[in-house]
Ligand code: HEM
């Protein structure tokens with residue numbers, strides 16, 4: 405007997421008569437098919453690899469050291485899809501343009517924002533955004549998008565230009581300033597004019613700024629986990645939210661009574677109506693929507709203008725930006741408006757590149773309501789179970805070396821025609837503004853604002869960054885440059901290129 409047929413099963417098979425042999429072969433083939441498919445099925449059900457963490461507290465310690473540090477450590481070990489446990493939550497990261505497609509495109513019934521962004525509710529107030537059902541939220545998002553469409557933007561830009569011109573008259577002929585705090589102030593003024601309206605900008609600026617300050621300080625890392633924890637910062641937040649409601653209620657009533665319309669976001673919300681019920685927004689809803697806009701747009705924009713300056717004043721890329729200003733001036737003189745700003749492609753790319761390296765929102769989150777399958781970069785297929793928090797990270801994904809050449813260097817030309825590195829690997833290669841279903845609605849507003857500021861500065865001042873180049877403040881809720889960003893300035897008029 406040979407070695408094989410000494411195995412009991414085979415021995416039996418070899419010694420059986422042909423019809424039995426056939427039957428048993430058939431049965432065993434079916435069995436094998438079943439086992440193979442079961443194995444295959446199991447591999448399709450394989451869950452993403454997990455970050456090794458401490459029992460009980462899970463990845464809290466790793467997370468608190470900074471989520472980006474954790475991603476940089478784990479990505480080389482675990483690949484582009486993995487799960488980390490933080491307290492009782494499983495957070496699954498999808499890192500890369502292919503991996504994050506589902507994150508950005510999935511319908512609300514599969515991946516939703518409401519659960520993970522709940523901590524905003526006490527700040528924005530009741531009845532808006534993450535405090536309402538999806539159908540109402542959809543309508544409210546329509547109000548945001550209508551208030552930010554091009555026809556409105558054109559009049560917002562006039563306010564942006566006015567505020568910038570006015571603001572920098574208070575600078576001397578030369579001096580040294582903290583650019584970060586200067587631009588924060590300017591953007592607060594502009595946001596208050598364009599979004600909150602004339603009344604706040606002209607009469608109640610300090611009151612409202614102070615109240616927003618309390619709202620801001622009431623959003624701490626701990627607030628994300630325990631938004632209603634009775635701590636002084638949360639009490640001040642709640643008080644400020646109530647006072648803002650009173651202030652806006654007065655303004656709204658006066659506006660309605662006067663019958664006068666202004667060109668600002670407040671007016672857009674006053675005039676908005678729910679399609680489902682035909683009802684106008686309540687004063688409290690309007691207040692909440694305005695707060696949400698400021699939270700979405702203010703720190704993000706001011707941080708981005710500061711990084712843009714810090715990078716450009718490093719000199720190497722300033723030349724082409726100044727040339728573009730001179731060239732635009734040769735056609736339009738000193739004037740700035742929506743269409744003229746839209747011509748500035750070099751400045752656009754300079755801002756976009758600052759934002760690639762320094763996205764202020766470093767983590768985007770969703771809650772998963774349904775299992776889904778995702779492939780990592782190595783081709784392994786995983787099932788992400790329902791109940792996981794799903795995350796992606798602009799700060800990490802924007803620097804992937806297979807998407808961006810020399811990813812840590814500031815190089816605005818990577819977006820120029822011919823290179824367009826953000827397009828080669830797919831739609832979700834550049835995610836500073838998110839993308840897909842919930843992509844930022846304020847992106848054009850933000851670009852207009854930042855272009856206005858830097859056009860004005862370059863046309864009227866010679867500027868120089870005083871080293872060191874700023875570090876990144878990873879501990880902030882909205883991530884920006886750490887500490888002061890000192891700049892030396894000297895007034896001078898940029899001359900238009902002679903028309904040839
Ligand atoms: C440089 C400035 C800005 C950056 C980097 C930025 C970034 C983002 C990101 C990453 C998202 C997606 C969040 C997610 O997927 O979970 C988002 C959404 C949003 N942003 Fe912005 N934003 C900026 C300025 C603004 C401004 C100025 C406004 C309004 C005045 C605004 C309004 C919104 C709104 C309404 C959404 C929600 C869209 C939705 O969920 O459907 N943003 N933004």
Ligand SMILES: *[C@@H]1O[C@H](CO)[C@@H](O)[C@H](O)[C@H]1NC(C)=O
Pocket residue numbers: 451492493494791792
């Ligand atoms: C997290 O994942 C682990 C391992 O797959 C699982 O046992 C646990 O139930 C999950 N927890 C939640 C809250 O989904």
Ligand SMILES: *[C@@H]1O[C@H](CO)[C@@H](O)[C@H](O)[C@H]1NC(C)=O
Pocket residue numbers: 608611651
């Ligand atoms: C604004 O602040 C001033 C000075 O603190 C105060 O007198 C005034 O009552 C405030 N106005 C409103 C509407 O809260």
